[in-house]
Amino acid sequence: MSRNEDTTKRNVLSFINGREPSIDRRFRPCPKNIFKAIDIDNIDELDDDSNSNFDDASTVSGDISKTSTIGEDGAMVYLRLRPVNSPSSSYKIAGNGNTLVVNPRLDQTTTSNNKAAMEKHFTFSAIFDNNDSQKGVYNKCIGDKIKLEESFTVLTYGTSGSGKTFTLLGDDVNPGIVPRSIENIFTLYNSNIYPHPAVKLQNARVVILDDELLAKEIISTRQVLTACGDITSVHKQLQQIICSDHNFETTVFDDVSVMIWVSFVEIYNEFVYDLLELSASNQTITVPSRKNLKIVSNDGKVFVKGLTQVYVKNSLEALKLLRFGLQRVTYASTSINSNSSRSHCIFIIDVLKYNASGLITEISYKFCDLAGSERLDKTGNVGSRLKEAQRINTSLMILGRCLDAANNLNRKKSTEVIPYRESKLTMLLQAPLLGKEKIAMVVNVTPTEKYYEENLNVLGFSSIAKNIIFKPPIVKQNNSRFSFFLEYSKAGSAQNAYIEQLLEENILLRSDNDRLINEVNNFQIRINSELLRQEKEIRNELVDSFEKTLTATKEQAENRLKQELECQKRVFESKLAKSSDGECLVI
Known part of the structure; x- marks a missing residue:
């Protein structure tokens, strides 16, 4: 290679003019001190498709409002630094406040050719530090996403104890993202929430509930909510805090009925458990009484077969279910966190909007709390804790592979397959991984030297999620005619109250009917028991009478035989006497 060709190639692939990986889309160069750890003579070994640490560590930076599709069509990845007493100097926030600069550790020389000894830049949609409250996190991460009425998934990722x-x-x-989202959802649809669960997602399909199924759903909902306990005072306190922080608006939709369903799933050791099932154990360890549910795909939609779905009409009921399910989540103590979650938890809110024209819109909000990822030598886990940690790391590794595959599909437009079927977690997150739903990831990091290696893995994991491209949501039209929704929406308040009264009376009549059926069954059981008792008594009396009769007949027969024997004896003696008298005369 000639000197001119070598110079030209350096100009094309150098860290000043290149687009990958150290130059963002606004063509801003990387810091000068990165050249200390780069061998320029070997720079031709890097290419645009390189999968090196630079590619993973350097993401697109710049003004979020002006960047290309990251804010509108791509995944939103946020970073939250946990407040610590002695933060490490290796972590610094630079740029417009959305770039984290990670300096090499003190024991790593900056003059070597080792990539681990280089300064790394990780760019996020936003970075939250000690000055950011829960309000600020919610405004930037969720903001107006609920008002846009688009399905999305929120993931919290990081090491144990990082604040996920x-x-x-x-x-x-300090309520987090989920309580604020619940309040936002019910405030948005407050005037359009249907009073009864008339429509439900069953096996990923919208079905209409007849009177019998509707009554069963109402009774089931009441049973679950009764088991949750009373948290009215806590809800009022949280509601006041949230309302003081946000100004959620209520939107009135014409001829629209809204039904909201809540479900709660736990993935523990690659087993899927229902956290809202009444028969589940309240213990925090895996017990045989908990049933492992199956994840099924139906027409490209994924659902958990047999998962409990509870119809809710207000934020209080939704918060009750959230706290009820959290009591059943698997927790354990490790050397890193005394109360560490050992499973992935997904809280799901499904919103069904029925329009009088016949359109049914399905909106799904998934809030996923991922289990902590850390190296096994840091946790000191043994036995069952070690097995849990291995399963957690495996599922998170597969999640990273799925994000990497989605990234490669967007960049290279190849036919690479996203391996979402290799883990229960990625199966449930199939829609956002395939770009059918929007995704927001909140990466939590503890900025200390102790977790330096773990933090690099976490940051490298999250840096590839922003290239997932989303498709526009599909609004399906239901073929069935649900005319009662239109009638309900157009009816006056008096007629609506009358309909609700009829539904309540229908439920009461069904309850009375079930009670009467139970009473009839119990009465029939008592009658049968009484008949069996009387039959036994009569049988015993007959047996006793027969035994007495048999004994009397036996005695009579014995007496008669004795009398006959006596008669025969006298006859024999008489004949014997006569025979003796004749012999005497002959002599």
Whole structure:
């Protein structure tokens, strides 16, 4: 290769002019100190399709509002740094506040050719530090997504103890993403929520519930909500905090009825469990009484067969179900976190909107709290804890492979297959992984030297998620005619109240009917028991009478035989006497 050709190639592939991986779409160069760890003579070994650490570590940066499809069509990836007493100097926020600069550790020389000793830049949609509250996290991560009425999935990812669960759920004073989303959803549809579960997603299909099924769903919902316990005071406190932080608006939809269903799933050791099932054990360990559910795909839609779905009419009921399911999540103590979640949990809210024209819109919100990912030598796990950690790391590795495959499909337009079937977690997240739903990932990092290696893995994992391209949502039209929705929406308040009264009376009549049937069955059982008892008594009396009669007859027969024997004896003696007298005369 000539000197001119070598110079030309360096100009094309250098870290100043190249687009991959260190230059963003606004053509801003990387920091100068990165050249200290780069051997320019070997730069031709990198290409645009390289899968090296640079490609994974350097993502597109720039103004979020002006960048290409990341904010509108791609995954939104956020970073949240957990507040610590002694943060490491290896982590610095640069750029417009959305780039995390990770410097090499002190024991790594910057003059070597080792890629691990280089300064790395990770760009996110936004970065949250100590100054950002739960309100700010929700506004940037969720914001107006619920108002847009598009299905989306929220993932919290990071090592154990990095604040994933706090970001997603929060506490009684600082509510997280899920409680705020619940309040936002029910505020949005407040005036259009249908009073009864008339339509339901069953096996990923919308079905109409007849009177019998509707009554069963209402009774089942009441049973589950009764088992949840009363949290009215806690809900009022959270509602006041959320309403003071946000100004959620209520949208009135003409001729639209909204039905909201809630379900809660746990994936523990690659087993899928229903957290809202009444018969499930309240213990926090795997017990035989919990039933492993099956994940099924129907016409490209994934669902959990036999999963409990509860119809909710307000945010209080949804929050009850959330807390009820959290009591059954599998937790355990490790050397990193004394109360570490050992499973992946997915809280699902399905919104069904029926339009009078016949259109049914399905909107699904999934909130996934991923289990912590860390190296086994840091946790000190043994036995069952070790098995749990291995399953967790395997499922997260497969999730990373799926994101990487989706990234390669977008960049190379190849025919690579996304391996979402290799894990239960990725099977449930099939829709966002295939680009059918939008996805938002909140990466949680503890900025200390202790977790330096784990943080690099977490950051590298999240850096490839932003290239997933989403397709526009599909609005399906139901072929059946549900005219009662239109009649209900057009009817006056008096007629609506009358309809609700009839439905309540129908439920009461069904309950009375079931009670009467049970009473008749119990009465029939008592009658049968009484008949059996009387039959036994009569049988015993007959047996006793027969035995007495048999004994008397036997005695009479014995007496008669004795009398006959006496008669025969006298006859024999008489004949014997006569025979003796004749012999004497002959002599």
